[in-house]
Amino acid sequence: MDFVPWLPDSTDAPHPQTQTISQHVDDILKKSCSINHDSANVAGIVRIDPDPDVAPGYGYHIYLVPEPTSPYARQYPHVATVFVPEAYPDGIPAIRFRSNLRHSEVLPTSFISDSIVKFWLQEGRAKVSNKNCICRVFGDDYLYTHTDNNLMHVISLVFYMLHCPVPSPNNPLSDTSDDDLIQMWEHHDDDCQCPLSACMPCLPSEFRDTVNDSNKRMRLLTSFKNSVEHLPALMFEAMAEIHGEREKTISSWLGLTKQCQMYQPQSHIILPSVTPWRISQPLHKQLQSDIITRKQQYSDALTILQQWLDPVLYNALTSHDFQQALTDIVHCEGDGIYTIPFLRLDVCDKLDADILAFERSDLPKTRPNSMNNYGVVLDDIGLEPFFELLTSQVANPLAKILFSEEVHGNLPLDAHHAFVVQYRPDQDRYLDMHTDDSEVTINVNLADQFEGSDLQFCGLHGDDSHRKWTLAYMHQKGRAVVHKGLQRHGADIILSGYRSNLILWCRSCRYRMSPQWQAQRIRSQSEEDPDFVCLSSTHDIDYEYWSASSPSAEDGNGDDGNNTKSL
Secondary structure, three states, rough: OOOOHHHHHHOEEEEOHHHHHHHHHHHHHHHHHHOOOOOOOHHHHEEEEEEEEEEEEEEEEEEEEOOOOOOOOOOOEEEEEOOOOOOOOOOOOOOOOOEOOOOOHHHHHHOEEEHHHHHHHHHHHHOOOOOOHHHHHHOHHHHHHOOOOOHHHHHHHHHHHOOOOOOOOOOHHHHHOOHHHHHHHHHOOOOOOOOHHOOOOOHHHHOOOOOOOHHHHHHHHHHHHHHHHHHHHHHHHHHHHHHHHHHHHHHHHHOOOOOOOHHOOOOOOOOOOOOOOOOOOOOOOOOOHHHHHHHHHHHHHHHHHHHHHHHHHHHHOOOOOOOHHHHOOOOEEEEEEEEOOOOHHHHHHHHHHHHHHHOOOOOOOOOOOOOOOEEHHHHHHHHHHHHHHHHHHHHHHHHHHHOOOOOOOOHHHOOOEEEEEEEOOOOOOOOOOOOOOOOOOEEEEEEEEEEEEOOOEEEEOOOOOOOOOEEOOOOOOOOEEEEOOEEEEEEEOEEEEEEEEEEEEEEOOHHHOOOOHHOOOOOOOOOOOOOOHHHHOOOOOOOHHHHHHHHHOHHHHOOOOOOOOOO
């Protein structure tokens, strides 16, 4: 996957093996389509589109429909993106899911690991447990015929992943001696959540208590070894169950919400992020029917976003010189921190009311992160396709205008985490200082009937001034604060009322594969002495030292046990 961050962009020359790649794509579509014609339950590869954010031949979006019996079956196709290395077909393609998929073999970056892909290409296809699943889509002879169509191979891997555990190299733990397994078990913590702990038939402390009962100890060890041997299948089932519960929640809520018009689109609309709202000449040699489809997608996207966005922002995005128009409506609050009119006020009210209604329902709630006890992950109630569209067509042009290349490597923001946070004096009262797991964060106030709860900004992670105060910002309903994910920030205590904010973490999966992204996560070794307001009781190991020696603390304005801070 090392080649992924360095793929040429859409204006560069096509892949040197474009002709071979195009033939391979055609072969995939012919096989899949011919098998699924006139079927009552269409399953397979229903569409392959060029990725408009890379040069022709370097990337494709794959639309997959699993069989109805799949634990990942749903109403709309799953979407994966395949990236093609310049050394293709000898080089191995990289692949990631665009759909928000809970799966044991999908990395946090949304990519499938190189080791899984390599094993599948070398010998994994010969070890599948469900041959019919593959053969019904790719042909009866697929598993037994040699071909250099590695695009077909990685796509068949993705399709198979939606149905069964993927064959993988032998689990190294399966060859571990009994003594080593016992040692690992006994030294585990009872509250550990790692995959190995899931294989243990009892808690480590309970196993330690069997030291004088050899028969019971051997029975438990045998059960443990059996679970370790079947760990890939157990993890697949567990993650598929989690994914299935999420899909049930989405389906149930879409049947209950009174704001159905807000839950559009319900499937992915993938448009170029480099030149939003431009159709003109296609970036790839597409059929006329493909261009007509793309125009319809643009039309649908415009209609949906117009219903959400502040008219000032919408008009700027759709103007002829959108870069200048966006620049004109952005206000710089401080170094790297900007505000912009973002959502319509009536949309703020509707979204907030809908989240409150969801909170009152009996449906399971996914909380935004480890720091917030209230609020909801919006992807998990049916808004994932919308926020994917918002990230692509709104966050991308904003990021290009506001931030320099090192924020996201000038690569598309192609993933997101969207959620709502809520603050009340008797619930979540404040938010400790932190940085976001994003390249760019968009923070929009939905409900502004409150006092206090100002947003405090400090420096950038990795800079010497990381914990030096920058500015305070008071939220305005419908207006977004846009900042880098590495910008340290937190929220003051809310004194009265109710504050609700939409948070959109925008990420670049391709940039996260680069050494530059890794380097940005290294903390400066020569940080300046911190300002008290910038200290984090959650994240700073030296919090007690600095809070005790802070002038603010000595003046009685420091931490009162509830993280009350003042400048």
